[in-house]
Amino acid sequence: xxxxxxxxxxxxxxxxxxxxxxxxxxxxxxxxxxxxxxxxxxxxxxxxxxxxxxxxxxxxxxxxxxxxxxxxxxxxxxxxxxxxxxxxxxxxxxxxxxxxxxxxxxxxxxxxxxxxxxxxxxxxxxxxxxxxxxxxxxxxxxxxxxxxxxxxxxxxxxxxxxxxxxxxxxxxxxxxxxxxxxxxxxxxxxxxxxxxxxxxxxxxxxxxxxxxxxxx
Amino acid sequence: xxxxxxxxxxxxxxxxxxxxxxxxxxxxxxxxxxxxxxxxxxxxxxxxxxxxxxxxxxxxxxxxxxxxxxxxxxxxxxxxxxxxxxxxxxxxxxxxxxxxxxxxxxxxxxxxxxxxxxxxxxxxxxxxxxxxxxxxxxxxxxxxxxxxxxxxxxxxxxxxxxxxxxxxxxxxxxxxxxxxxxxxxxxxxxxxxxxxxx
Numbered sequence: 001x002x003x004x005x006x007x008x009x010x011x012x013x014x015x016x017x018x019x020x021x022x023x024x025x026x027x028x029x030x031x032x033x034x035x036x037x038x039x040x041x042x043x044x045x046x047x048x049x050x051x052x053x054x055x056x057x058x059x060x061x062x063x064x065x066x067x068x069x070x071x072x073x074x075x076x077x078x079x080x081x082x083x084x085x086x087x088x089x090x091x092x093x094x095x096x097x098x099x100x101x102x103x104x105x106x107x108x109x110x111x112x113x114x115x116x117x118x119x120x121x122x123x124x125x126x127x128x129x130x131x132x133x134x135x136x137x138x139x140x141x142x143x144x145x146x147x148x149x150x151x152x153x154x155x156x157x158x159x160x161x162x163x164x165x166x167x168x169x170x171x172x173x174x175x176x177x178x179x180x181x182x183x184x185x186x187x188x189x190x191x192x193x194x195x196x197x198x199x200x201x202x203x204x205x206x207x208x209x210x211x212x213x214x215x216x
Numbered sequence: 217x218x219x220x221x222x223x224x225x226x227x228x229x230x231x232x233x234x235x236x237x238x239x240x241x242x243x244x245x246x247x248x249x250x251x252x253x254x255x256x257x258x259x260x261x262x263x264x265x266x267x268x269x270x271x272x273x274x275x276x277x278x279x280x281x282x283x284x285x286x287x288x289x290x291x292x293x294x295x296x297x298x299x300x301x302x303x304x305x306x307x308x309x310x311x312x313x314x315x316x317x318x319x320x321x322x323x324x325x326x327x328x329x330x331x332x333x334x335x336x337x338x339x340x341x342x343x344x345x346x347x348x349x350x351x352x353x354x355x356x357x358x359x360x361x362x363x364x365x366x367x368x369x370x371x372x373x374x375x376x377x378x379x380x381x382x383x384x385x386x387x388x389x390x391x392x393x394x395x396x397x398x399x400x401x402x403x404x405x406x407x408x409x410x411x412x413x414x
Binding site: 023059074 | 236243248251258290388392397400413
């Protein structure tokens with residue numbers, strides 16, 4: 001057992017064992033509160049704010065006391081905060097770049113050349129013809145033909161999925177609106193282009209009904 | 217191992233030990249690394265066209281347990297640092313061992329979770345959720361694994377005749393910084409991936 005003469009001329013954090021254990025208990029309790037919050041059924045906004053707040057508190061406690069930044073050289077704090085700030089800027093810029101971008105021009109040029117660019121303004125008088133999918137049309141083409149010409153390159157001739165995911169009734173478990181919006185607005189971060197400029201509502205609905213109900 | 221052990225202390229123009237400085241610079245850069253992975257997860261959130269979706273596979277109570285395990289490993293780690301700083305070597309070794317074991321338990325949970333998700337049909341290429349989830353949590357798990365090896369090397373070192381030498385406190389402290397960082401990354405991932413509603 002060596003109780004060396006280290007103790008007094010080294011800058012230890014002044015925390016005692018009892019205090020460390022107490023901090024550990026506090027962290028565990030905060031985690032329990034977070035768990036409760038996530039099941040509490042509070043409105044999403046309140047819940048998310050609470051969760052982010054509590055995890056920020058835990059984060060700060062660990063960094064300040066367990067990593068003893070509070071008692072250590074200011075230089076370390078500045079370095080770490082600089083790294084964190086850069087990460088925050090990165091997070092905010094990436095999210096604003098992608099999350100609010102429903103019309104990513106790159107994906108349009110990359111994946112949409114199969115669509116005839118003409119006839120953009122033509123009256124989409126195709127609707128109302130057939131409620132049953134067999135007779136439904138998209139831009140005056142039977143749905144299946146339209147799909148084969150415009151969608152199959154990525155989703156497969158039998159909708160088995162290639163670059164894009166498989167589009168078969170068994171796999172498409174989300175509500176219709178989800179697929180409607182996907183076709184209309186595209187999917188940012190993927191090769192799926194927005195079709196809202198070329199297809200009207202009835203066209204898109206016909207496509208959604210087709211992929212969700214007709215077996216390939 | 218007697219008094220006078222601190223003659224070897226490094227003197228640097230910054231007034232801080234350069235090895236500890238290195239660790240803090242490394243951790244600052246790691247903020248960007250995990251920041252990128254978490255941003256990617258958030259960007260892909262809700263973008264998956266096909267299942268399994270997060271709400272189909274994530275098991276929050278189970279992950280809360282593994283989160284608790286990792287949190288407790290931070291406590292044992294800080295006690296190991298305390299032992300090293302105050303010359304209580306028995307405590308230091310016991311707490312290092314406890315930290316290693318808790319880290320391994322956490323990894324066990326993660327292996328179980330990944331395999332379970334695999335059985336449910338979710339893997340790296342299934343959808344955007346799978347891709348961003350496995351990359352973010354997988355890299356975190358990798359960090360825990362590296363941390364476990366790091367601590368094992370310290371534990372073995374401490375069992376040599378000279379122990380960890382006169383700079384024992386610094387070595388354990390620096391390892392502790394890494395370990396706690398891995399813990400705070402998990403605090404963020406647990407909140408963003410598991411707790412915030414999908």
